[in-house]
Structures are given as structure tokens and as C-alpha cells.
Amino acid sequence: RAKEIGRDAVQVFTFELADRAHEKLERQEELRRALAQTEFFLQYQPQMNLVTGRIFAVEALIRWRHPERGIVSPGEFIPLAEETGLIGPIGDWTLRTACRQNKAWQLSGLPPIVVSVNVSARQFQERDWVERVAAALEESGLEARYLELELTESLIMEDVQQAVETMHRLEQLGVHLAIDDFGTGYSSLSSLKRFPVGRLKIDRSFVQDLPGDSDDAAIATAVISLGHSLQLRVIAEGVETREQLDFLRDAGCDEIQGYHISRPIDAMALQALLCLSEC
Numbered sequence: 001r002a003k004e005i006g007r008d009a010v011q012v013f014t015f016e017l018a019d020r021a022h023e024k025l026e027r028q029e030e031l032r033r034a035l036a037q038t039e040f041f042l043q044y045q046p047q048m049n050l051v052t053g054r055i056f057a058v059e060a061l062i063r064w065r066h067p068e069r070g071i072v073s074p075g076e077f078i079p080l081a082e083e084t085g086l087i088g089p090i091g092d093w094t095l096r097t098a099c100r101q102n103k104a105w106q107l108s109g110l111p112p113i114v115v116s117v118n119v120s121a122r123q124f125q126e127r128d129w130v131e132r133v134a135a136a137l138e139e140s141g142l143e144a145r146y147l148e149l150e151l152t153e154s155l156i157m158e159d160v161q162q163a164v165e166t167m168h169r170l171e172q173l174g175v176h177l178a179i180d181d182f183g184t185g186y187s188s189l190s191s192l193k194r195f196p197v198g199r200l201k202i203d204r205s206f207v208q209d210l211p212g213d214s215d216d217a218a219i220a221t222a223v224i225s226l227g228h229s230l231q232l233r234v235i236a237e238g239v240e241t242r243e244q245l246d247f248l249r250d251a252g253c254d255e256i257q258g259y260h261i262s263r264p265i266d267a268m269a270l271q272a273l274l275c276l277s278e279c
């Protein structure tokens with residue numbers, strides 16, 4: 001009897017595994033199709049300078065318009081894209097699209113802004129990554145200083161030596177670098193000073209309970225002063241309320257991004273928003 005139950009359990013287990021493997025293969029196939037048929041699109045979220053009130057940059061965020069499932073967010077497909085290596089071509093598409101779009105805004109007469117693009121570890125570690133960035137700039141005609149790349153601490157810490165070298169080559173190209181989700185990783189202070197980055201992005205998890213949560217208030221304040229002592233600008237992400245904005249401004253934070261300013265929006269809507277505030 002025990003043997004029988006055991007056998008059944010094993011059977012259920014293998015069926016489940018096979019099911020899961022099958023589902024993963026299907027998802028992978030779907031991702032490939034999405035890329036081939038351009039089911040991906042970018043939205044752009046404004047970043048505001050807290051002193052001038054100006055929108056000076058936007059973060060490009062990828063979405064997937066799935067034929068049956070509707071709009072799928074990056075959290076649901078970027079991990080699989082990373083696992084399967086599809087992040088290479090998807091990342092290239094994102095980079096090129098963001099550069100081309102930013103150039104198009106400039107050509108339409110808007111004051112130039114920086115477009116910030118998220119980079120996955122696997123992408124960043126590709127041998128020809130710097131050349132791909134250069135190609136995206138060349139092809140779009142966008143000047144390097146209007147592109148920023150967002151790297152995470154964990155990406156950098158996977159191989160600090162290599163990462164610092166690549167970062168220097170990107171710096172030579174003239175693109176800006178930022179550390180995303182700052183505070184959630186574990187980059188040491190001694191390595192931080194070696195990174196040629198211009199900005200730290202305080203992770204949303206430290207912002208959402210401001211100003212009430214005294215731990216988060218202490219962390220946000222500390223990151224701002226750490227950034228400033230290293231001559232870096234500091235931006236807070238996920239700012240949703242006026243109270244959070246006020247706290248961050250009082251704490252000396254340079255810039256903010258979040259629903260309080262705007263959700264991520266389509267290129268057309270962003271153009272209208274910039275035009276309203278600048279034209």
C-alpha cells in the first residue's frame with residue numbers, strides 16, 4: 001500500500017514537472033514570436049527635478065501586448081527572457097527604440113531630455129555590449145549624453161572588475177550611468193566610489209512608507225547624503241504622494257519619479273506632457 005502511494009506520488013510529481021517544462025517551452029516560444037512580430041512596446045515615465053520642477057528625463061519601460069492575455073508587465077517576462085538568453089535581442093530592441101524615440105522628440109522641437117534604459121546582467125556581460133550601445137546611438141543619431149543606462153547593484157557585483165571596466169568604456173562613449181534600486185543590493189561603499197555613475201536611484205521600497213516610517217526616513221536620508229558626498233545626484237523612485245515629495249525635497253533629494261508626477265505613458269502622451277510644460 002505504501003509502495004502504491006509512493007508510486008502514485010512519483011507519477012504525479014513527474015507529470016507536474018513535465019507540465020511545467022512544457023509550459024516554459026511554450027512561454028519561450030511566445031516570447032520569440034513577440035519579438036519577431038513586435039508585440040513589445042515602450043512606455044516612458046517622467047523624472048522631475050525637485051528644484052526647477054522641470055521634466056528633464058524619462059525612464060523607458062518595456063511592456064508586451066499579448067494577443068490573448070492583454071498587456072503583460074516586464075516582471076512577468078523579463079526573468080524568462082534572461083534565463084533563455086532572449087534578453088539579448090529584446091534588450092537591443094529596447095535600446096534602439098528608446099534612442100530612436102528620444103531623437104524623434106528632439107526633432108519635433110521639444111527641449112532635449114535624457115532617456116534612461118534598464119539593462120539586465122546577461123545583456124551587460126555580452127562581449128560586444130558597448131559596441132551595441134554605440135550602434136544604437138549611431139543608428140538613431142542620438143547624442144550619447146541623452147542616453148542613460150540603469151544598472152543594478154547585483155549586476156555590478158557579479159563581477160566588479162569586469163563591470164567597472166565596461167562602465168568606463170560606456171563613460172568614454174559619453175552615456176550616463178545610474179544605479180537602479182539602490183539600497184536593495186549589497187555593493188560595498190569601497191566599490192561604490194569606483195563606479196563611474198552619475199546617479200543613484202533610491203528603491204521604491206524605501207519610499208512607499210515615507211514620511212511616517214522612521215527607518216525608511218533614516219535610510220532615504222542616508223542614501224541622499226551618501227550620494228552627495230560621492231558627488232552623485234540622487235533620484236527617488238515610486239513617489240506617489242505630496243507628503244513623500246515634500247519629505248524628499250526637504251531631505252535634499254535632487255529628483256523624483258513616480259505616480260505622483262505621472263505613470264509610465266506612451267510616447268505620444270509624453271510628447272503632449274512635455275509640450276504642455278515647456279512649449
Ligand code: C2E
Nearest residue numbers: 061062073074075094118119120238239240257258259264
Ligand atoms: P525599475 O527599473 O525599478 O522600474 C520602476 C518600476 O516601478 C516600473 O515598473 C514602474 O512602472 C514602477 N513605478 C514607477 N513609479 C511608481 C509608483 O509611484 N508606484 C508604484 N507602485 N510603482 C511605480 P514596471 O514597468 O512594471 O517594471 C518593473 C521592472 O522591470 C523595472 O524596475 C525593471 O527592473 C524591469 N524592466 C522594465 N523595463 C525593462 C527593460 O526594458 N529591460 C530590462 N532589462 N528590464 C526592464
Ligand code: MG
Nearest residue numbers: 059118150180
Ligand atoms: Mg529602472
Ligand code: MG
Nearest residue numbers: 180181201237
Ligand atoms: Mg528601480
Ligand code: MG
Nearest residue numbers: 118152180181
Ligand atoms: Mg528593478
